[in-house]
Amino acid sequence: MxxxxxxxxxxxxxxxxxxxxxxxxxxxxxxxxxxxxxxxxxxxxxxxxxxxxxxxxFYSQFRFTRPGRHTVHVCLGTACHVKGGGTILETVEKEIGVEAGGTTGDYKFSLERVACFGSCALAPVVVIDKDVFGRVTTSKIKETLKNYD
Ligand code: FES
The missing domain is CATH 1.10.10.1590 (NADH-quinone oxidoreductase subunit E)
Known part of the structure; x- marks a missing residue:
């Protein structure tokens, strides 16, 4: 056991x-x-x-694979989508080398897409663990990811 x-x-x-x-x-x-x-x-x-x-x-809250040390949630809700959330997601995917729903081979990051965080005024929004990043740009998110080890 x-x-x-x-x-x-x-x-x-x-x-x-x-x-x-x-x-x-x-x-x-x-x-x-x-x-x-x-x-x-x-x-x-x-x-x-x-x-x-x-x-x-049956429940989406449960996961069956080991998560990364950090989970990056990229919002693709309407407000974030309109403000470029899709491009942010693509940027994160390229930076960490894994698609949404996946975990990097070194278990550093898991990447998830989310429907809405309820912080639409800050769109586009990315949440890493419990840290909320608003008005994210591609260059900003690349820099932000470097702060996690
Ligand atoms: S749509 Fe992204 S926070 Fe609401």
């Missing part, structure tokens, strides 16, 4: 229906749901890995 999960499971003894909260806690702990973690969750809940995987894939 993944050692880090024992504590999570102990909080849910007798609550075998708590699939989603357990998946959320495991992902928060590990950063993603590995096949091994899914197997452990299945054992704990007396069900199959396929069952757990089936539930988890």
């Amino acid at each position: 993944v050692e880090a999960l024992k504590e999570i499971f102990s909080a849910y003894e007798g609550e075998k229906g708590a699939v989603i909260p357990i998946l959320q806690k495991v992902q928060a702990k590990l950063g993603f749901l590995s096949p091994e973690a899914i197997g452990d969750i299945a054992s704990f809940l007396d069900t199959s890995s396929n069952e757990i995987f089936g539930v988890a894939t």
